[in-house]
Amino acid sequence: MNNHVPPVADEREGLLAFLAQQRRVLRNAVHGLTDEQARLVPTESALSVGGLIKHVAHAEKGWMDTILRRDVRGTMAEREARHLAQFHLAPDETVADVLSFYAEVARETEEIIAGIPDLGRPVPVPKGVPWFPSDVDAWSVRWVLFHLIEETARHAGHADIIREHVDGATAFALMAAVEGWPETPWLKPWKPPGTTAAHRH
Structure with a gap:
């Protein structure tokens, strides 16, 4: 049963195990829904279950880009457009597409973290991004993993509420x-x- 993370041997295993558990919980929220149901926005927010999974997958990939310093910045307008588009399933996107992408992102995260010997390795804060602090020079890989757990868990809770509004599950x-x-x-x-x-x- 995956309602609790099993015992872990060390910090790295624990961080990855708790992140994986929150991913599973988030994925569960779309179980049994049609593509149309996954697009529904049944509460006062603008969020849908499918859109939340898509957003979290892109957010996790974005943090791996930051760790590896992969340059995917573009202009601020392009960044903002990409960010907003992450919250909605496009007309040609399906639940299966989003879940497949999320699984690929998770596999890459596991590979990247396995290849970093020191979780204290600095992760420079991207400059000129309004949602990042201007008074912090660097996080650490450890900090990024904690943040991903926090982000995934927060949105898993959002998805639970939205799913209950869709069909009571x-x-x-x-x-x-x-x-x-x-x-x-x-x-x-x-x-x-x-x-x-x-x-x-």
């Missing part, structure tokens, strides 16, 4: 469905509409 019922947990008196795994009502927990 909740996080533990979805996790139980994805992982094939047996039904218990306190939790019924989510099932598609028409088979049984989703259990609220």
Whole structure:
């Protein structure tokens, strides 16, 4: 069961394991949804479940670009346009596309972090970006991993709320469905509409 991260041997394994666990939780939020449902914006916010997964995948890739100092900056207008586009599934994008991209990003993150011996290695703060601090010269790889856990967990919570508004499915019922947990008196795994009502927990 993936509701808890298993014991870890060291800091690196722990950081990557907690990040992977939050990715799984976020991916669960789209389980069983059609592409149209994944685009729905059922709350006062402008967020959709599919858009959140797309955004977090691009954010994680962006942080790996920063660690490796890959130059993908462009003009500020281009950066802002890319950032805004990350929150929505384009008409030609599907849930499968976004999940596949997120899986590729996760694999690359694992490879990059495995190749960095010292998690204290400096990660220079990109200059001239309004959402980055101007009074900090560098983070560390360790800091970036903590931040990615924070970012993914925050948006996983957003996705849980939005998914519940879409069809009533909740996080533990979805996790139980994805992982094939047996039904218990306190939790019924989510099932598609028409088979049984989703259990609220």
